[in-house]
Amino acid sequence: MITALSTLLLCQLIGETLTRWLMLPLPGPVLGMLLLFLWLSLRGGPGDALRQGSQHVLQHLSLLFVPAGTGIVLHLHRVGDEWLPLLLSLLVSTVLTLVVTATVMRLCQRHPAEPQA
Amino acid sequence: MTEPIAQIWVYLAASPLLGLTLTLLAYQTAFALFQRSGQHPLANPVMIAVAILAIFLWLTGTAYETYFAGAQFVHFMLGPATVALAVPLYTQFRRVRSLLTPILAGLLAGSLTAIVSAVLVGRLFGASASTQLSLAPKSVTTPIAMGIAERIGGLPSLTAVLVIFTGVLGAISARHIFDAIKVHDPAIRGFALGVASHGIGTARALQVNEQSGAFAALAMGLNGLLTALLLPLISQWLVR
Numbered sequence: 001m002i003t004a005l006s007t008l009l010l011c012q013l014i015g016e017t018l019t020r021w022l023m024l025p026l027p028g029p030v031l032g033m034l035l036l037f038l039w040l041s042l043r044g045g046p047g048d049a050l051r052q053g054s055q056h057v058l059q060h061l062s063l064l065f066v067p068a069g070t071g072i073v074l075h076l077h078r079v080g081d082e083w084l085p086l087l088l089s090l091l092v093s094t095v096l097t098l099v100v101t102a103t104v105m106r107l108c109q110r111h112p113a114e115p116q117a
Numbered sequence: 118m119t120e121p122i123a124q125i126w127v128y129l130a131a132s133p134l135l136g137l138t139l140t141l142l143a144y145q146t147a148f149a150l151f152q153r154s155g156q157h158p159l160a161n162p163v164m165i166a167v168a169i170l171a172i173f174l175w176l177t178g179t180a181y182e183t184y185f186a187g188a189q190f191v192h193f194m195l196g197p198a199t200v201a202l203a204v205p206l207y208t209q210f211r212r213v214r215s216l217l218t219p220i221l222a223g224l225l226a227g228s229l230t231a232i233v234s235a236v237l238v239g240r241l242f243g244a245s246a247s248t249q250l251s252l253a254p255k256s257v258t259t260p261i262a263m264g265i266a267e268r269i270g271g272l273p274s275l276t277a278v279l280v281i282f283t284g285v286l287g288a289i290s291a292r293h294i295f296d297a298i299k300v301h302d303p304a305i306r307g308f309a310l311g312v313a314s315h316g317i318g319t320a321r322a323l324q325v326n327e328q329s330g331a332f333a334a335l336a337m338g339l340n341g342l343l344t345a346l347l348l349p350l351i352s353q354w355l356v357r
Contacts, residue, residue, distance in 0.1 A: 008197035015200070025345040027260045029199035030338050036203035046204050054201035057194070058330075061320035062163045063144045064195045067188035068259050069167040069281035070140075071274055073174050073181050078248065078275065085242035089252050090279065093235035094286045095294060097256060097313035101227030101336075102300045105308060108219035 004053020011036040130179060136187020143169040156324065158289040163281065163317060195259065195316070202319065202334035209331035212304055220308060224336065227312035228343045231256035236355045249356045251275040254344055255283045258315040261341040269352040284317025291321065303329040311336025 014035055016028030024031065040046055046054070072079065079086060129135045147165035154160040174184055185192070206213070213220065235252045244252065250271035254262040259280050266276035291310045300306055307329030310318035315337045323330030 004201075005197065008200045011200045011203075012196045026342045027264065029196040029260065030258075030341055032196070032200040033203045033206070033334075033338055036200050037206055040203060040207040041210075045207065051204060054204040057198045057201045058205070058320075058323055060144075060148075061198055061323065062161075062317060063141075063166075064191055064198055065163050065259065065281050065284065065317055065320075066140055066144055066166045066170065067185060067192040068277045069163055069285075070170045070174070070184065070188070071181060072167065072278045072281075073171050075272075075275050075278055079278075082244050082248055085239045085244035086248070086252070086279070088242050089235050089239035089244065090255065090283050090286055092238045093231055093252075093255070094283050094313050095290060096234045097227050097231040098287065098291055098294050098309050099298060100230040101223045101309035101312045102295060102298065102305050104226040105216075105219040105223035105305045106300060106302075108222045109216065109302075109305075 001049075001053050001056065003047075003049040004057075007036070007050055008032075008054070008057070011039075130177075130183060133187035133190070136184040137190055138187075139170060139173065139184070140166075140188045140191050143173075158292060158321070161285050161288055163288075164285045167281070199258070199316070202331075202338070205323070205327055205331035206334050209304075209328055212328065213332070213335060216304060219305070220335070220339075223305075223308060224312060224339050224343060227309065227336075228256075228340050228347065231313060231340075232344065232348060232351070233355065240357060246356055247272060248275070250352060252279055253348055253352055253355070255279045256313055256315060257341045257344045258337050261345055262315075265345055265348050268349055280315065281317065284314045287314025287318045288321035291318070304332045307332030308336045312340045315340070 011032035012029050015030070015032030018024070019026060019028050019031050143166040144162060146169060147162040150165055151160045151162045170184070174181065232253050235255050236249050239249045239252045247270065250269050251266055253269065253271065254265040254276060257265065257280065259277055262276050262280045263273040266273045287310055291306070295306050303326050307322040310322050311333030319330060319333035319337050322333035
């Protein structure tokens with residue numbers, strides 16, 4: 001678990017440093033994910049420690065969103081005033097995004113590019 | 118001699134111990150309910166845990182900042198967890214490479230749909246300009262979305278909440294929507310869920326299967342990047 005955690009933190013640290021230094025528009029952890037991915041590709045896969053460690057961390061990924069979600073208590077007034085546009089916007093947009101993304105992907109998959117003559 | 122309860126409360130309320138313990142307990146309760154419901158999407162553990170905590174903070178008159186002083190340790194783990202998504206992504210990479218065209222097309226279409234429809238529906242039903250700007254990055258994972266909201270003139274902390282609820286809505290509805298439009302490929306289901314509902318969608322996809330989870334993680338990363346590049350360019354035309 002310690003090996004996995006230090007690997008993950010090290011990748012995040014390098015990611016945070018690089019995004020700030022190069023002023024990239026993506027957050028450090030996402031760059032850290034790409035760096036770890038590249039490292040795994042070079043190394044030919046994660047070791048047992050990293051595989052199990054990341055599984056542990058990801059098993060309860062939803063827990064990690066709870067503190068930010070509880071921030072709703074800061075916006076009860078606005079949510080009370082604008083609950084209808086907020087609710088409809090989130091609902092319609094989320095459903096539409098799911099449908100559009102999946103449909104476009106399926107269409108591209110079913111009609112692969114014509115083979116070059 | 119015992120200390121009066123009020124004084125103990127003063128100590129606890131000022132220490133990070135309480136916020137951290139409460140977050141874990143609320144999530145554990147929510148997760149137990151989720152399991153008992155047979156993992157029913159409506160019993161989403163994030164939503165239930167947030168409800169428990171919000172009610173507790175309200176009843177005890179505790180400020181969110183005080184709670185967050187403890188809960189930040191959980192919040193912090195979002196970083197390493199995002200990095201950890203590289204592992205399922207690596208495991209599934211062969212499939213990712215074979216689906217490169219659908220992935221890029223789906224990403225572009227989904228990312229634009231998420232931004233434009235959120236703003237336009239909000240505007241149509243009378244959301245204020247700052248609310249519309251806070252809605253725009255709602256499909257992107259929390260840290261990126263807050264950064265974007267700040268740059269385009271939304272309210273980062275409102276965006277964080279909208280992001281979480283988008284995630285919960287996606288996690289709740291995805292299964293029924295994909296079944297209704299007859300999309301059965303776990304890679305496509307995962308990817309679409311990741312584009313629409315970022316990390317919470319990814320968490321849900323990982324519960325279903327590893328391939329879905331890997332594609333959701335990929336979608337979350339790519340959509341975060343694309344939205345961060347795209348939204349500052351189009352927000353001034355979208356929002357009124």
